[in-house]
Amino acid sequence: MKISNRVTELLGVDYPVIQAPMGWIARAQLASAVSNAGAMGIIETSSGDLDAIRGEIRKMRELTDKPFGVNIALAYVRDPGIVQFVVDQGVKFVTTSAGDPSRYCADLKAAGLTVFHVVPTLAGALKAVAAGVDGLIVEGSEGGGFKNQRDVASMVLLPLVCSKVDVPVIGAGGFSDGATMAAAFAMGAEGIQMGTRMLSASESPVHDNWKKAIVEAQETDTVFLNRGGKGPALRALRTARSTRVEQQVPESIMSEFAGVQALYFGGDMEAAIALTGQVCGRIDAVRPVQDIIEETVRDFHATVARLAARYNRG
Template sequence: MTITELLGIQYPIFQGAMAQIAREPLVSAVSNAGGLGIIGSGGMSADVLREEIRKVKAATDKPFAVNLMLMMPNIPELIGVILEEGVKIVTTGAGTPAPYMPILKENGLTLIAVIPSVKIAKKMEALGVDAVVAEGTEAGGHVGETTTMALVPQVVSAVSIPVVAAGGVADGRGIAAAFALGAQGVQVGTRFLTTFECPTHENFKKAVLDADDTSTTVTGRSIGGPVRSIKNSMIAEFLKLENEHASREELEKISLGSLRRAVFEGDTDRGSVMAGQIAGLCNELTSVEEMIAGMFAEAQQHLDRLGALSLTPKTPVQA
């Protein structure tokens, strides 16, 4: 079964569950355009999540999902809301869903785990998840160590469930490449930041639009929580402190609340503008519908072109 058949979506594209950003305006637009919109529950209370779910259900009758950051302490409450509100698809990250698998599966939910390595992909398949998102280090936000190009084919070879590629995808070439690596779909985050429906401050969008291929860097490796963001004065200060072997407490003093500052207040100098290395390709504002349709039309053109290529050496004609 393909990922589109499994989820009942038109296009095999997931919208990344970006904390503070993946809320109703973006989620419902993605689902209405034929992809899988995903509510990012990171930092949400049970009441806020319930409100977002109800807003999405009022705005679309298409499939959508809720992402659970499993490191959060209120996961049991959030799962209660998901079950009560009849959400059918859950994606997970930042931990193992093992403690919650029985209740999720008993209620017939489709479960998809975001993973950074082959080892974890195998563990997720053994747990009984329905698919995995193999996310490379190129992605924005919390990242692993392995690149998408290296990670995806290894995960595809290691598991029998559908694999979705994430990290470094922002146009049709990225989609075509993901399929060439064996993925059944893509998860996209950074490109959705430059859509009209994305509910971020205009300064945040401008920072992504102005970014190039070297604009991002990773912080937090020293404390076991690497995050990719666009460089600014706060990021520079954070990295300086990391190089000086500052404690977690010292680092959190300057980073606490930084994502909200960027997303809602538009402070792109002292806030955290989480974005991926592919930001340099995200240089125009479009609607979600235009973006998705355009990306897949371009991907099809590239796949058709590649299908006409022959890489097998021709046998020389004998004289």
């Protein structure tokens, strides 16, 4: 059932499935489960607590002997020594996001790391390739989290970028199972990234209230916030708070995250904004990471085989 392509070869994993680098959430508990399942677990640094991140990476090595990576969210870097910090941790794979890919790409690659950059537009993809990245994570606006204010869906963005670049591409935004993975590959990708699907997994450290809200959500139960306001746009679960923010755009969208810990780990769904993708409408249970990845890969192969049998009739 292993999948062999440029993504798995570059990352050293069995399956080209990447776990999104969700702030405060993408820590050892979740990322090690992803890596142990044969995919690529990612540790976040966007929370800015590098001492804690160092400890999480130490835990990763206790929990798994499989490859894992680290994300650098460029817009949220507080420590100018972030590149050396990542290099010192001995990881071999880095994703960069939320900023200019040329900022650290050369230094990371000079240290021997593989670098993929997250892009929300074709222009961003071409800029990243020019900066020398090894690959791209092409993220449509269906996905949860921080977004480009000029949103483009994966169905448009992914095949567009794949038609214009030669580096391997991972699709992000709306991917949660084997059928959507097959769709991503049909559009030119060689892997997928899962955010909301992993957010709702058994090993995710967030409070059960958030997981329950995802399982109960319909496909229309997210909202795209801060279109035209200061700072990034974002997609989140629709709650009383996010509906208010949609109708009355705050001077700073980041002020809405002051209570993030109370939401993420305390279960108060109105304490902050619950970043969640539209794919919440397709998630109907909290399941272990191993089951999610095994089923995704199994159904991917089954989908490809079914399509070939139906349409390749000579």
